[in-house]
Amino acid sequence: MSRLGICAVRSGRERKSQEEIERAGFGTRLLSFRVVTGDRQSERALFPGLVFTYLDAGYGVLDEIEGVRVLRNQGQPLRVFGPDEDRLAAIELGCLMGEFNRVQARNTAGRYTSTPIAASKPKQKKRRCRSLTARAERRRKRRAKRRGLRNHTDPTNHLAA
Numbered sequence: 001m002s003r004l005g006i007c008a009v010r011s012g013r014e015r016k017s018q019e020e021i022e023r024a025g026f027g028t029r030l031l032s033f034r035v036v037t038g039d040r041q042s043e044r045a046l047f048p049g050l051v052f053t054y055l056d057a058g059y060g061v062l063d064e065i066e067g068v069r070v071l072r073n074q075g076q077p078l079r080v081f082g083p084d085e086d087r088l089a090a091i092e093l094g095c096l097m098g099e100f101n102r103v104q105a106r107n108t109a110g111r112y113t114s115t116p117i118a119a120s121k122p123k124q125k126k127r128r129c130r131s132l133t134a135r136a137e138r139r140r141k142r143r144a145k146r147r148g149l150r151n152h153t154d155p156t157n158h159l160a161a
Contacts, residue, residue: 004029004080004088005055010067014045020065027054031092033100037112046095052080052088 009017018030031046053062055070055077062070071078080088094100102114 003055004085005053005059005077006071006080007051007053007062008049008069008071009051011045011049013067014048014051015043017065017068018051021051021053021062021068024061024065026056026059026062028052029088029092031088031095033095033102034098035102035104035114037104046091046100055079 007017007021014030014032018028021028029052031052032043033046035042035044051068053059053070059070059077062068099116102116104112104114107113
């Protein structure tokens with residue numbers, strides 16, 4: 001019976017390492033979430049640098065894959081057992097349901113802040129009403145008046161008179 005083990009991989013290369021592990025004949029679990037930044041979307045690993053792998057006999061082959069290392073404790077591979085495996089399954093379900101998805105936006109300091117997608121409210125359409133058009137009309141009249149004042153200034157020097 002195969003147990004879920006933990007493999008350390010290069011951070012940011014979890015997908016590629018997952019494909020290589022699966023090519024070697026081992027099943028994998030890679031927990032990921034979606035990040036939306038402006039109009040771009042990217043997928044990120046929930047546990048950067050870790051891929052959960054179903055370890056069978058002959059798991060030593062995994063150490064030969066470039067960038068993949070089976071984590072060990074006293075020579076035995078680290079494995080996920082019982083309640084931890086249930087928690088991991090609950091987290092995986094959360095990833096599939098989008099509970100960890102985030103929206104990133106720049107704050108006033110120019111740094112990115114991250115908020116859950118579920119917490120962000122959809123943008124509502126602005127309703128145009130007569131007060132907005134009347135306000136725009138008043139603004140247009142004020143600008144025209146200022147332009148008129150600028151164009152009709154008296155070139156004579158009042159201090160000399």
